[in-house]
Amino acid sequence: MKTGMTTPANTPRRAAPSGRALSKSLCVALALVAMPELGVLSPDTATAQSIDRSLYKGGKARVSRSASLRSLTEAVASASCRASGGIGVETAQAELARSYSDFDRIIDGLVNGNPALGMPGAEQRGRTLTALNETHALWEPMEAAAKTMANGPASADDAAVINDGYAALFDQTEQLASVISGQYSDPQQLLQSDATVLNFAIRQRALAYRMTRQMCELATGTGQATTPDGLKETVDLFQQTLIALRDGFATAGVNPPPNDAVRDSLVSTFELWQAERSAFDAAIAGQVPTADMVNAAAALTQTLSVAMNNTITLYLIATPGQDGVYRIPLEAYARDELAGWLTEPALIDAIKAQNIAHDGLSEDEVIALDQQWRAEA
Template sequence: FSCNSFAFSKQQMGTVINLAGKQRMLTQKMSKEILLIAKGIDVDANRANLKKTADLFDKTLKGLVDGDASLGLPKTTDAAILAQLGKVSELWAAFKPNVDAAIAGAPGKAVLEKVAAQNLPLLKNMNKAVQMYAKMSGSNLDPAMATTINLAGKQRMLTQKMTKELLLIANGIDVDANKANLRKTVGLFERTLKGLFDGDADLGLPGTKDAAIRAQLEVVQGLWNEYKPVLDKADTSAAGLAKAAKLNIPLLKEMNKAVKMYEKSVK
């Protein structure tokens, strides 16, 4: 039995779920950036982005464990969650050399294969921690709102995961498996977006009545309508990849705005 959730205010709990959730996205964003570098796309910019992404992942992971005032994170005291974050730290220590290799030079096939093998365990174990936080928040955050923040947050991750999958295909890594993964990711993003608008009982989403948040979701929908055809075709032509490189970050950012709006709406 844990009373630790009472140590967090509702707002703090929202921040914890948001930033822990954002870590899921960062695992995919880093992987995507490594793959963009490998494809020779905007190499210098992506090296700089990769360094930033990795630093933020590292800082947030430490902040979840020890607290970080600059991120608005309270220290986690729940033993089970700390153990789970410990697992994430171990996986991160194993993944980090891939990041370093891509920052130092052109990542070879061996690095890309490691990225392909290691990124999902890192994502899944981070996701497990998010779910533990969400469960712990049950006592002081409306469950429907906790689910909404969690799944809206997960959409950020999916924007990066689908782009990563397209780039794995483009780099010739596990092509058939990644085509199947890409289809699944696209389907889940689409379904969740619809559920955020209108509700989805199976996903536990109540839907959104707030006009401002709905308007923000419309912005996301517009970008999604533009990006989806590239993904549906798994278009790895130069034009397809250029479009993916151009659209995935605006899609992520606009989705992130929606998450922040949900977070702010917590009274």
């Protein structure tokens, strides 16, 4: 297991927006998180902090990130099939590169902590570290093959490594997610019922990638005799789970959406799925998928993955423990990125100008401005 891995010290910093007009909200927000000495208005600390910082371990982020490893496993298998089968090769290679990079980053964060991912400290529990070690051991050969395929012509050997290994890795990532979910369920940070819904929501992304992999296997003749039935099963499960998330399904422990924003996101995702699923239905009916059908399936999978990720984010900030979900990553961003921006004289002048503009505000005006900031956020 790779431990002690950190972001390289020479990673380029994002340059400050020097010489550009800055919005009032940006100027004030920068000062708020990184330059309190400039005297910018700040929210009341009693309401800004809803959980004890010393006790916060990033439970929601850990459950969400560990569950997303399943999606990345399926994404690697799907992209490998397309790259080795000559279907949308450049797109497949880019997907491989994103997937192995994200997988590595999440594993490292789960072991060592990564505030930018919402996990403020290293893992301490032996059982979880063992599960992470086992996951990494299965991932390592697949990672090497994915890197080779992403950066050059796909070889049959590399494709075989991924094809032979992804099922076992998927099972292991499910086990890891279960261990982490059980460890980090907490009434203040993550209810078990919320963890159940998150598990189903994140699984949707894995199912979307699986559908595309199965379509590719049918198109390239690399599947098994069970692949057509497997595709039908995956499509049905995706549909049924999306409905359960949208409407609630008590017998499976799935609560209805916690607010209108989550429900609206699920409704729009369901409508998108219904409008674009025809390629999958044609394959289930017996049509051998063409390269165009596989490419269309891959594009839909990406869109569905983004839509479900947005839903997951909305859900994370609508349930108990939401403060840490955005506070930990924002503090890391302020420390690692914004602090560098604030050496820019033009930015400092802009912040001071906004302080002058807001000097002498009444209490009602302060409250109104604070509400505006919250609405923009």
